[in-house]
Amino acid sequence: xxxxxxxxxxxxxxxxxxxxxxxxxxxxxxxxxxxxxxxxxxxxxxxxxxxxxxxxxxxxxxxxxxxxxxxxxxxxxxxxxxxxxxxxxxxxxxxxxxxxxxxxxxxxxxxxxxx
Amino acid sequence: xxxxxxxxxxxxxxxxxxxxxxxxxxxxxxxxxxxxxxxxxxxxxxxxxxxxxxxxxxxxxxxxxxxxxxxxxxxxxxxxxxxxxxxxxxxxxxxxxxxxxxxxxxxxxxxxxxxxxxxxxxxxxxxxxxxxxxxxxxxxxxxxxxxxxxxxxxxxxxxxxxxxxxxxxxxxxxxxxxxxxxxxxxxxxxxxxxxxxxxxxx
Numbered sequence: 001x002x003x004x005x006x007x008x009x010x011x012x013x014x015x016x017x018x019x020x021x022x023x024x025x026x027x028x029x030x031x032x033x034x035x036x037x038x039x040x041x042x043x044x045x046x047x048x049x050x051x052x053x054x055x056x057x058x059x060x061x062x063x064x065x066x067x068x069x070x071x072x073x074x075x076x077x078x079x080x081x082x083x084x085x086x087x088x089x090x091x092x093x094x095x096x097x098x099x100x101x102x103x104x105x106x107x108x109x110x111x112x113x114x115x
Numbered sequence: 116x117x118x119x120x121x122x123x124x125x126x127x128x129x130x131x132x133x134x135x136x137x138x139x140x141x142x143x144x145x146x147x148x149x150x151x152x153x154x155x156x157x158x159x160x161x162x163x164x165x166x167x168x169x170x171x172x173x174x175x176x177x178x179x180x181x182x183x184x185x186x187x188x189x190x191x192x193x194x195x196x197x198x199x200x201x202x203x204x205x206x207x208x209x210x211x212x213x214x215x216x217x218x219x220x221x222x223x224x225x226x227x228x229x230x231x232x233x234x235x236x237x238x239x240x241x242x243x244x245x246x247x248x249x250x251x252x253x254x255x256x257x258x259x260x261x262x263x264x265x266x267x268x269x270x271x272x273x274x275x276x277x278x279x280x281x282x283x284x285x286x287x288x289x290x291x292x293x294x295x296x297x298x299x300x301x302x303x304x305x306x307x308x309x310x311x312x313x314x315x316x317x
Binding site for chain 1: 146151154182186189193194197254258272273279281
């Protein structure tokens with residue numbers, strides 16, 4: 001298990017089931033600061049047979065630079081054949097219903113489970 | 116940081132509005148150490164709005180709706196502050212200001228910062244581009260472009276998400292500094308009409 005955390009957030013990669021868990025509020029300053037998290041996300045793309053899960057249910061806040069980071073990852077996943085990407089989202093977190101559909105526009109095969 | 120209720124550029128509506136203004140002198144600390152302050156200020160404004168909403172009487176005391184409005188204000192305030200901090204002209208005697216306006220039918224968040232003529236010109240060109248285009252198409256294109264990395268397109272993604280995802284109405288002002296004509300005060304305002312707050316019952 002790998003982990004990146006800051007004052008207000010925590011991101012965890014569970015390699016065995018290709019799941020990335022996000023918690024808290026992410027408002028880092030631009031591409032450079034998001035690079036370590038993006039690199040961790042990309043590690044999942046090396047095993048395309050598996051389903052990759054982004055669990056955002058406890059990610060209460062994400063700034064637009066963070067949305068860009070997710071967009072970037074989704075586009076990388078889209079450009080590799082055979083990647084099955086699922087996003088877990090929560091109805092209780094307002095930004096999920098508002099902004100995640102933009103990721104689906106980038107990758108129509110992306111599944112979003114809003115619970 | 117100072118607080119006041121007196122910034123009155125749009126003062127003619129003072130009778131039915133409540134204001135809150137925060138001002139920062141960005142030269143006093145480097146960008147990276149100020150960054151945390153964006154989030155703290157944005158969270159504060161979002162929380163502040165929730166205490167105002169039930170007292171307004173125009174809204175049902177629905178926790179879900181309150182949460183939606185709170186989040187929209189926090190997101191918008193955070194994005195506008197991040198942009199202002201990134202693009203503020205440090206050698207100009209203009210503070211970065213964020214102003215929250217609460218009225219019976221809308222909430223407005225305005226942020227102003229100092230810019231050089233060149234920067235202000237670039238921003239103005241982007242604004243014109245934004246006003247002419249289809250926001251959803253622009254958003255998709257900006258996502259593709261900013262994914263290929265450039266800080267300037269990332270900032271416009273923030274504005275586009277405000278319009279597309281939060282249904283904010285954006286407005287801009289470019290004012291020449293009274294004593295430094297080579298400097299412009301750039302003000303970006305985002306208005307959330309309360310009836311149209313997404314997630315609220317119609």
